[in-house]
Amino acid sequence: MNDAAPESRLASGPAKTIRIAIMLASGNEVCFACAVNDEGVVTAARPVARGDVRSVLALPGFAQRGEMLVHNHPSGLLEPSDADLEIAAKMHDDGIGFGIVDNAASRLYVVVEVPRIEEQIPLDPDAVSALLGPDGPVAAKLGRYEDRPAQREMAARIARLYSHNGIALIEAGTGVGKSLGYLVPALRWAAANGERTVVSTNTITLQEQLVGKDLPFLAGALSDQKVRFALLKGWRNYLCLHRLDVARSAGASLFESGAAAELEGLARWAERTTDGSLADLPAAPRHDVWDEVSAEADLCTRLRCEHFSECFVFAARRAAAQADVVVANHHLLMADVAVRKASGNWDEAAVLPSYSRLIIDEGHHLEDAAAAHLGKNTTRRGLQRLFGRLERRGKGLLPALERKLASADDLLSAASLDLVRARLTPATNTARALAARLFDLLDEWLTGQRDTQIRLTDAFDDDPVWRAGLGTTLDDLLREL
Ligand code: SF4
Structure with missing residues (x-):
């Protein structure tokens, strides 16, 4: 039961605990790990650290996921300092809220709410399988439908894996129709739980099939849900508009010969291309020319670039950030893992947008990409x-x-x-x-x-x-x- 005053975020029991602990610490700063109920009211508090009049240790290990770390400001001013905000951000990443009270524990200023753990809605494997069955929407949309029991079984199995956070190694022979077998549960999961799936492949052919054929088809077939998808490629696959400007003005000094016409062609293409990527060019450019005008993370000035708003790289990344299914290749996936490993960031966007579900198709090529990005090389x-x-x-x-x-x-x-x-x-x-x-x-x-x-x-x-x-x-x- 909530025995706090209607406007209060602090129940009387923990308020008393906090008040007494602060009194015993001579009014200095004290840090508390607090339990919080579903309405966000603090229902219990235990002191975990005592400091002086200006500061107290507030370490992430003091509180459990789902709790709130609270400390007092003896001044009575509850505005968070810069240090408070920095700690609050770290706590939030660990699933912990952050708050500040006065010494009388009469006011609680919640800097960051306790992040709520969303309940997952499990998928019904039979319902997912039925979407691919003779009476389902896929059959209705296809001109010539062929029932593939192995595909339906695969989709049902993957639906179960999604619901139970499982991992599986699935071998599907030719003709199973494996891409629809995993895309249907991935899209159903996104519709039910809003979680994104990354699909990683080895070949461009499969990527093109997924984003050019399978996903647009499912967008039409699964008419009861939104189907948002995107293809994300490595930086060097995209034209950098800024580098193109530089190359065009440098002209002859940058290249051996004959590049000026190619640069002008690229500039004209840049105005009509849909995604600004190499694959959209009617003919492959000269290597030395593309090297000078392709996007590079290290050279990009991001927000300070005059082309940022129409930049192809960032347009692709924005689309991926909105997508339920992001198609990438193994190298991009492993580059993402390497960045996350080095930075310890497993929650926010890195090379890829944040994701919690992963499908690796053509997985027999993954080892090479992993070795290239995560391995060490000595000669x-x-x-x-x-x-x-x-x-x-x-x-x-x-x-x-x-x-x-x-x-x-x-x-x-x-x-x-x-x-x-x-x-x-x-x-x-x-x-x-x-x-x-x-x-x-x-x-x-x-x-x-x-x-x-x-x-x-x-x-x-x-x-x-x-x-x-x-x-x-x-x-x-x-x-x-
Ligand atoms: S934002 Fe970066 S990648 Fe895009 S055009 Fe500018 S410099 Fe190139």
Whole structure:
């Protein structure tokens, strides 16, 4: 029951707890983790940290998802400071609300409400399957319908996965009609729960089939719901209007020859293209020309660009942000994962808009894209170049540093010079020799293998090459590095 005054967000019980805890802390700031009911009223409070008159620790770990973190402002002014707003934003991302009270706990200023966890509406697998059945809307819309029980079974199974937040590996042979088999549940889920699905494919052909044929068809067939979809490509697939301007004014100085006419052609095409992407060009442009005019995230000035409002990249991203189904390729998906992994952002838009459901079609190509974006790459030449930059035949960064330190006459420089001579230079030489040995051993070993692509498993511990020194060489090299 809510025993708070009608306008109050603080019930009398927790208000008393807060008041007493603040009194016991001599009126200083105290932080509380509070339970909040469905009407947003604080129904319980427990003190979790005490500070001084100006601040108190408010750490995300103090409160559980669904609770509100509340602290008092002894001044009685409940406006949040900049630090309060920053913490409130972090709390909200963790599903926690944020509020400020006065010392008498008579007023509560809610900076951020507790984010509500939406109840999911499960899909009825039979109903989803029926949409693809002989009496369903897909059959009615198709000129020549053929019942495909495997497709309906697949759609029903995927509907169950959506409802239970499941993951599955599904193999569908030729002729199953798998794209409709997953698009129908994805669209039904979006209609019921408003959650977006990303469909990732390997080939442009499949992407074009999905956005050019299947999804427009379903938009007509599923007339009881909105079908919003978008195709999102990597930056370099789109023309950058700003770079096109720059290239046109630089003209001959930027290109070898014959590019001016191509640039003018691109400018004319830019006025009539629907999406400004390479695929919409009637003929492929010259590589060097496209390199100069394609969009690049690092070069884009975004809101400060004079073309921002008509920019093709941002038009595609805006469309994707509104779509229930976003079609992308594996490389874009993995670039998105890499950015999210590095930034810890799993909720907001990154390379792709935020999404919670994922369908990977042509999944057998995903590994290559994952390795390209999430893997690490080391080559003999790359390591040699790195060591060469440090020291090579008396040249490089270390000898330069040595000379600089030797010309100084203070104690710190003398100690640093000792360090370079006794540790860094010998370590560089040792690492260079170890890297050469490591790659010699790998070369020799790979020559005897049938496949040049090797998966290293625990069983590799028993391989003769590992015992012949590959393992210890690798350990030694990593230690030196
Ligand atoms: S917003 Fe960025 S990508 Fe778009 S035209 Fe401007 S610079 Fe190019």
